[in-house]
Amino acid sequence: MRLRVGIVLALGAALLVAGCGGGSDGGTEATTAPTTGEPVEAGATLEASVGPGFEISLKTADGENVTSLPAGEYTIEVDDQAEIHNFHLTGPGVDEDSGVAETGTSTWTVTFEPGSYHYQCDPHASSMRGDFEVTG
Numbered sequence: 001m002r003l004r005v006g007i008v009l010a011l012g013a014a015l016l017v018a019g020c021g022g023g024s025d026g027g028t029e030a031t032t033a034p035t036t037g038e039p040v041e042a043g044a045t046l047e048a049s050v051g052p053g054f055e056i057s058l059k060t061a062d063g064e065n066v067t068s069l070p071a072g073e074y075t076i077e078v079d080d081q082a083e084i085h086n087f088h089l090t091g092p093g094v095d096e097d098s099g100v101a102e103t104g105t106s107t108w109t110v111t112f113e114p115g116s117y118h119y120q121c122d123p124h125a126s127s128m129r130g131d132f133e134v135t136g
């Protein structure tokens, strides 16, 4: 028993030393990955959501808020969860609106060109809004 504990401690000490060595050469696994998620590629499916509360969002499949995208064609799955809100997406070549009174899901196919895009709920545009950039 005593011997076994000694071996475990020795192993632990060896791992600690190895861990320190890795860190000092700027190690690979120890580095904390940035939390920006995978880069989105053209052709991806995005998820637009509005309601049921005063919430609106456009997210990637990974659940990250969309802030910039490469130009190209995208599929947007829209989930409009309230009769008092709409999801209205505008920008170069795009003007899609889920309708305030309408609810439910729909799928849009859009082509984003380089420039600034904006989405909002029209009745609550001062607070329910978002923007993203499309790069060439």
Ligand SMILES: [Cu+2]
Pocket (backbone or CB within 6 Å): 084, 085, 086, 121, 122, 123, 124, 128
């Ligand atoms: Cu609204």
